[in-house]
Amino acid sequence: MIISIASGKGGTGKTTVATNLASAIDEEVQLLDCDVEEPNAHLFLNPDIRDRETFFVPVPEIDKAKCTYCKKCAEICRFNAIAVFNQTIMTFPELCHSCGGCMAVCPENAVFETGREVGVVERGETGSIDFTHGRLRVGEAMSPPLIHKVRSFIRKDILNIIDAPPGTSCPVISAMKGVDFVLLVTEPTPFGLHDLKLAVEAVKKLGLPRGLVINRSDIGDQQVESYARAENLSILMEIPFDRRIAEVYSRGELIVNEMPEWKGKFLELYQNITEMAG
Amino acid sequence: MQELVVISGKGGTGKTSLTAAFIALSKKTIICDADVDAADLHLLMAPAIQHRYDFTGGGLAEINREKCTGCGLCRTLCRFGAIDENYGVDPIDCEGCGVCVDLCPEQAIDFPVQTCGEWFISDTRFGPMVHAKLGIAEENSGKLVSLIRRKTKELAGEKGLDLIMTDGPPGIGCPVIAAIGGASVLLIVTEPSVSGRHDMARVADLATHFNVPAAVCINKFDLNLDQSTAIETMAAERQMPVVGRIPFDPVFTASMVRGQTVFEYDGNSEAASAVRHMWKILKTLPAMKYEVGG
Numbered sequence: 001m002i003i004s005i006a007s008g009k010g011g012t013g014k015t016t017v018a019t020n021l022a023s024a025i026d027e028e029v030q031l032l033d034c035d036v037e038e039p040n041a042h043l044f045l046n047p048d049i050r051d052r053e054t055f056f057v058p059v060p061e062i063d064k065a066k067c068t069y070c071k072k073c074a075e076i077c078r079f080n081a082i083a084v085f086n087q088t089i090m091t092f093p094e095l096c097h098s099c100g101g102c103m104a105v106c107p108e109n110a111v112f113e114t115g116r117e118v119g120v121v122e123r124g125e126t127g128s129i130d131f132t133h134g135r136l137r138v139g140e141a142m143s144p145p146l147i148h149k150v151r152s153f154i155r156k157d158i159l160n161i162i163d164a165p166p167g168t169s170c171p172v173i174s175a176m177k178g179v180d181f182v183l184l185v186t187e188p189t190p191f192g193l194h195d196l197k198l199a200v201e202a203v204k205k206l207g208l209p210r211g212l213v214i215n216r217s218d219i220g221d222q223q224v225e226s227y228a229r230a231e232n233l234s235i236l237m238e239i240p241f242d243r244r245i246a247e248v249y250s251r252g253e254l255i256v257n258e259m260p261e262w263k264g265k266f267l268e269l270y271q272n273i274t275e276m277a278g
Numbered sequence: 279m280q281e282l283v284v285i286s287g288k289g290g291t292g293k294t295s296l297t298a299a300f301i302a303l304s305k306k307t308i309i310c311d312a313d314v315d316a317a318d319l320h321l322l323m324a325p326a327i328q329h330r331y332d333f334t335g336g337g338l339a340e341i342n343r344e345k346c347t348g349c350g351l352c353r354t355l356c357r358f359g360a361i362d363e364n365y366g367v368d369p370i371d372c373e374g375c376g377v378c379v380d381l382c383p384e385q386a387i388d389f390p391v392q393t394c395g396e397w398f399i400s401d402t403r404f405g406p407m408v409h410a411k412l413g414i415a416e417e418n419s420g421k422l423v424s425l426i427r428r429k430t431k432e433l434a435g436e437k438g439l440d441l442i443m444t445d446g447p448p449g450i451g452c453p454v455i456a457a458i459g460g461a462s463v464l465l466i467v468t469e470p471s472v473s474g475r476h477d478m479a480r481v482a483d484l485a486t487h488f489n490v491p492a493a494v495c496i497n498k499f500d501l502n503l504d505q506s507t508a509i510e511t512m513a514a515e516r517q518m519p520v521v522g523r524i525p526f527d528p529v530f531t532a533s534m535v536r537g538q539t540v541f542e543y544d545g546n547s548e549a550a551s552a553v554r555h556m557w558k559i560l561k562t563l564p565a566m567k568y569e570v571g572g
């Protein structure tokens with residue numbers, strides 16, 4: 001089973017839920033941190049990293065001895081990653097989406113591919129948790145290829161928990177598409193509600209079963225609850241604002257370890273998800 | 279004309295609440311919400327939309343079944359696995375590269391341009407605002423961010439406004455890169471937690487990478503003083519001034535529930551005075567030295 005933990009708004013507690021859920025479950029589980037722009041799960045799990053792999057996407061390079069400057073490569077490229085003026089050809093690897101069109105269209109076989117470094121994938125373990133995350137290279141714009149790479153380590157035989165990035169555009173979709181259940185985390189404030197609505201629309205578009213965790217459930221107002229009721233979105237857990245929880249979090253520690261009464265609550269959350277995911 | 283862009287790396291550190299508070303303090307300002315993916319600033323600014331425009335991104339492949347002979351070339355060429363065995367195109371997987379469109383021997387593939395969001399020019403009680411809404415599950419957020427920043431700048435020029443106040447997106451990827459290029463100063467809002475510190479380091483590296491000056495604000499600094507100290511050290515190492523230390527104060531949430539800035543809700547609160555103090559310091563930064571009202 002694959003559970004994605006997503007939110008719309010950032011900072012609502014996705015990583016808190018993902019890391020505590022993974023730690024509460026006694027069976028073997030894999031946590032995949034797909035928030036590759038700002039991965040944080042490792043700060044709470046402190047895994048022993050065993051493998052580290054630099055990840056590249058293919059980008060074109062031109063064999064100038066073969067190039068006749070016919071411009072076909074520049075014409076097929078929708079991303080302006082190749083420009084040809086007279087007897088000059090330039091590539092802009094940071095704009096390339098790695099579609100391979102230039103290589104497919106070149107009549108002279110003058111286009112070959114090299115790599116653009118997108119980031120690294122690190123894998124390790126801690127207790128019964130198998131851990132995988134990606135770290136986007138600072139300066140790299142495109143995170144979806146790295147998210148797909150992280151997801152390629154999903155293990156069919158065990159539970160996989162994906163910590164998704166915030167938002168509702170391509171990176172989040174990459175982290176949610178094809179999973180068995182999306183657990184949305186929000187806070188009961190106007191910002192939390194507004195972004196939750198966007199996230200719910202995205203999950204609906206993907207046609208996935210879903211449930212809700214309300215974090216800092218006693219701040220703000222009642223609007224998230226009313227919305228969830230109207231949407232038939234089950235509230236699977238509420239975490240009140242508690243200065244102790246905030247402090248445990250701020251130190252990079254797990255609630256289930258420091259406040260053991262929470263372990264049962266996360267196990268119950270897991271059980272509910274299992275039933276809903278079918 | 280100066281532009282202050284508020285970013286954070288980590289989401290939920292208080293970017294939007296602080297941007298709104300600065301807007302309430304400044305004069306001759308234009309507002310730009312560059313978080314087009316999950317835009318929230320409008321919830322505090324209550325913009326009255328004056329002009330609405332479509333945002334068009336790239337094309338999306340659409341296979342004409344009558345012309346298609348099922349040769350399979352498009353499926354071989356597509357690196358995104360977007361074309362299934364029945365020659366249906368998954369709009370979510372399609373990258374919009376058009377390779378199948380150009381190379382189909384039967385010219386059986388159309389490439390209609392997609393409307394993937396909209397953007398607005400609005401009036402608010404604090405001045406004009408340019409903002410946008412990216413469609414759900416859409417791409418091209420970076421392009422939309424670049425577009426609305428360009429429009430904001432044009433409008434500021436026309437109206438003779440001195441300051442652009444931009445609320446940025448979280449993360450360090452495509453929309454953030456589009457939000458920071460050419461800014462006068464970035465304000466990195468962080469929080470005193472291991473996550474906040476980790477994410478601030480990455481977004482600070484991004485600012486350095488693109489050579490944009492940055493200052494730091496520690497929001498809820500009193501939630502963990504050890505982490506706040508560590509953030510101060512990290513900022514000093516990077517020669518980024520810490521311009522604000524805002525105490526944890528429920529007044530931010532309370533004002534958000536009312537749809538107000540913190541100054542409208544309770545200008546005498548501890549948080550409000552800390553923001554006022556930060557604004558004074560921000561205005562004296564070399565990159566911001568000019569006459570900002572207020």
